[in-house]
Amino acid sequence: MRLSRVKVRAAEPAPYYRGTELMLYLDTLPKGAHAVIEKIEQRAPLDPIATRLEELGFVPGEAVQVLATGPMGRDPIAVRLGTSRFALRRGEAARVGLRTAA
């Protein structure tokens, strides 16, 4: 991964602990950084947003990169996924678990 090329500012929220494993989520991925999707988390049974994310191609194994963040704070974010680009709110991006190890 090219994480080394990106300066992570102190202000950026650090990857945090959710559940039982340390995992980075798309909402905290720094701008410019690349990562690979590990899993999509459902917030509720039959979570429509998780389903839509999968239909848009957010599935394990796909590479993502944060292209831009909104003008005020980190919401929303623009993400490259394969050849497509999507705008997501932080809450949506927080469903996307990432693996950063190459």
Place this chain on the structure above:
Amino acid sequence: MSSTASTQTPAPSLHIALVGNPNCGKTSLFNQLTGSRQKVANYAGVTVERKEGFFTTPNGRAIRVLDLPGAYSLDSTSPDEDVTRDVCLGRHRSEPRPEMLVAVISATNLRLHLRFLLELKQLGLPVIVALNMMDEARRHGLQIDVAGLQADLGMPIVPVVSLNRAGVMPLLQALDLPLPAPPAPLPAGIDPHMEVRRLLAAYVIDPSAGTDRLTDRLDRLFLHPVWGPVILLVVLFVMFQTVFAWAQPLMDGLDSGISTFGQIVLKPLPDGILRSLLADGVIAGAGTVIVFLPQILILFLWILALEESGYLPRAAFLLDRLMALAGLSGRSFIPLLSSFACAIPGIMAARTIQNPRDRLVTILIAPLMTCSARLPVYTLLIGAFVPHRTVLGIFGLQGLVLFGLYAVAIVSGVIAARVMTRGVKSEEHPLLLELPPYRRPNLRSLALGLWQRAVMFLSRVGTIIVSLNVLLWALSSFPLPPAGAPGAAIDYSLAGRIGHLMQWVFAPIGFNWQICVSLIPGLAAREVAVSALATVYAIGATDDGATDKLLPLLSTQWSMATAFSLLAWYVYAPQCISTLAVMRRETGSIKTVLWAAAYLFGLAYLAAFLTYHITRALTGVP
């Protein structure tokens, strides 16, 4: 393909539907196939309602084609995707199931579009795949083994370039062939994403990973935290300046053309009822509205071009936080921008919003976005009461005032939405918006869009507006005053009496009885208020010369306070009947409609009242 193209008897007519993801170039393919032979159920902007068109293949086969709203999946999450799903499944209440689907996929975004294509295999309908944007894909260095992919998918694939006629020929030829067999559905247990990955690995060579460098570069600028919003503001500002500045010469030309036309038509007629009907009812009425055609077309040109270029979703991205302040998401931005053309397509475009509450609030504030039918009223009053001056060297004062009126409406919309969403437990407002690659707007598509809009506008003038004006003319002319009665004849007419009665309500906000009369037909179509004023003043005029020029007449007869009060009224004014009808249809609730009409009326009255009294105080009128 060409072997069967030699058969001379045309095959029986065919009913097909175009389906595909949003941004796959489906609508431009539709335009290319049908040209002007289409019936548009929606207005400008996104395809939210199905569009119908007709064309003939090289062999003479007559084809009826539906352009369905773009969808990411048949498992729909929003009302616009419902239309696509229902038509594909044959469940739509007024649309028969198509005999064949033309699935449009973009070669530049196969990963996303192939997944939906695999889903379409389950439908049991014959499918032809139109592989669009092959030219662009080749430029990016993408190579696709079309024959291999076609055999693997079990569906015929025709490469198309929807930008020109030659580019769609392969599809036209394919439509002359017998229908292909419906593809076999994807076997149970196979993950469509894995299947897409397998297909891409097997049939696509993609050295540059398909990234669009130009889009990356433009996004770095347009999505920049500082420059992005600045550029958006400049774009919107220039848009409103041009609506005023570019249209002026064209409007002046139309205006003098109509005057000349009126003089030629009226010259041989003797004085009397017929002459009065034509001069005061038809020409004064329709003429005052037709003049605004250039302005409305320029506004539409902007909206269509912004839409086609792919900039609109970026604007939605930039404004998402702002919309969050109003309790909405960036998704509401596109319907609201369409509402600047007309609230009707705006309200229908709200179907693309997944969250039902967001959708309802968007529908309720859509009428606050200044629709193009209000432009004639604004233009007339600004022209009569705001001096033609340049401010800070480059901005026209009139354009600035117009921009201000739009800005006030937007701020009011944000506040209204905030109030409506207040107290609601915060739930998720999904954004999840695709940011398509930037594209140069297709001139043909723009021209077609403008032409449709012009036809729609002129037929509106020819039907609703002229008949309302004739009706108003009759109401303003009859009953005739008793012989030898003093004053203007209109004071004795039905309209005059109604106007005087309404003044009880509207006098506190400075409206004279002529304005009151014009408000009534303004309910049917807002721009009629202008022509109604023209008719009322034309009949009310004691001398003959007053028929042609409403503008100088107003600037001498009205106080500035009355004019500004009417402007303020029109920022909020209760919607036209058709907007209320669409609202009723889209929300299915008459209560919502009544509530919307009441809150807008209240706002309008309050704003006009304040404006009237503040202006009077400032201009020193007691």
